[in-house]
Amino acid sequence: MASLASPRTSSTMLSENPSPIHRWTITPVTPSSTGSLYDVIRRCNKFEERQGSGMWEFAILDNSTPVGYMLPQHVAEMKWDNTSFKVSRAKLKIHLNPVIKPGDDIVDICRREFIQLCQKNADNLNGCFQKWLKKSSDFHPIRGLDAKLAGLVIPSAARGIFGIVTTGVHMNMFTIRGGGIYVWVSRRSQNVTYARKLDQLVAGAMDPEDNMDPLVTLKREAMEEAGLLVDIHTKMVTWRGVYVGRVTSESLISFYDQKDHIAGSEEGHIEPGIRYTFDLEVSPGFIPYPEEPESIDGFVLKPVEEVKRDLKNAEWKPNCGLVMLDFLLRKGVVREDDDVNFGLLRRGLHRSLALRIE
Structure with a gap:
């Protein structure tokens, strides 16, 4: 990519x-x-x-x-x-x-x-x-x-x-244990939209001050949500001064949604959206801690089979679910027998928006 x-x-x-x-x-x-x-x-x-x-x-x-x-x-x-x-x-x-x-x-x-x-x-x-x-x-x-x-x-x-394009940045944090992939997952609190749904450890909307640079957004969100410091130039990530890994730029996904009743007063609003996705592999011994307890209930480490089950059961916040599905496909852990529409999954992560996005 x-x-x-x-x-x-x-x-x-x-x-x-x-x-x-x-x-x-x-x-x-x-x-x-x-x-x-x-x-x-x-x-x-x-x-x-x-x-x-x-x-x-x-x-x-x-x-x-x-x-x-x-x-x-x-x-x-x-x-x-x-x-x-x-x-x-x-x-x-x-x-x-x-x-x-x-x-x-x-x-x-x-x-x-x-x-x-x-x-x-x-x-x-x-x-x-x-x-x-x-x-x-x-x-x-x-x-x-x-x-x-x-x-x-x-x-x-x-x-x-x-009908403005929304832009967000998400980072998948994962580790390898016994040859298998485990994903660090965030549980949203009861105080925010999509309460109790699953989310990436780091995710957030691009701010006007970010100059349309996804890494600038990632640096801010990583520190605010998980206390992780991202060096924009080297992409090295540290936690309280200790090196934990290097973030990699992976993909750009897109979707075109119309909000339902869960959005409250924004029901019926349309959202053409793009999401920049990043991955961060950490050692099995590293344990992240949430920095926003009012909006994050906690971080949980899950094997990919459990993540797939949660996705199928609508446990994920919708656009975060797209990012996680993209991650699983890129890692090759989604197989043809996981879904009868396997051949449509990759295409479904790249919806035409009819708008220029630079």
Whole structure:
């Protein structure tokens, strides 16, 4: 697998010409003891595309490509009047196009426009903006921007309305015992979304300050969640000054989801997502400790057969399950007799997003 920092990866266009879309449905996947590994992919790809009339483009200023695609029902419910968001029903397009004067800070102007739009629509869309507006501090970087617009961000609560690509970084920590692979797994606490679900030891969303560099995100998240210090240049990892291993860049996976009732006020929001995955092999004697007890119940070491069972039984947070399935496939521990859809598993981890992701 090529390095994620390679030019080929960073400039990939997941789909040059998005197909018209007519129908949107959420396909429920019911957990059961007879689940399959292919269900892991279905749980995180509930957004289905059908031929027909379509999604609305979301464009910003004079960027060369759209940065999102919106559901028509979200466009209809939003209040756009007296804002810098221009609505073109003929083109099925929402265009953020504020007045920019010489010397203006484009990032700051667009940020203010998004905040004002959230305020204007605080009572719309199931109140999805209300909690965010109390702090107005959590923003997500926008991908697919031309160089001159780099740094533009969107309120995290609005990204599922505008169909912005979400970006996250996950690290699989594992060890070898008796010739077999064992995986360190995190159990989410009762206080966070997807409560009590399984997760990677290190995982988190890319921040605006990360400059679209997955290693910068990994360094922050590894320290916050597990007290691990990642050297961005050497990729060496230490814990309290002791060397524990070297992290490796492995793959880029993608999915296209539509959030269900578990997401609360964000039910129905769409999420085209990409996840940068890293691996860290540690010695059998190393034991990690969680640094965020309010959001992590603990770390557990599991053999791969138990991990596979947990994936089939929907024990994993959906996008974390995708990352773990990718890990198991890369390590060659998923066999044809593990799933009748074995031949579709690798393809299912690379969903076309119809958006530029550099």
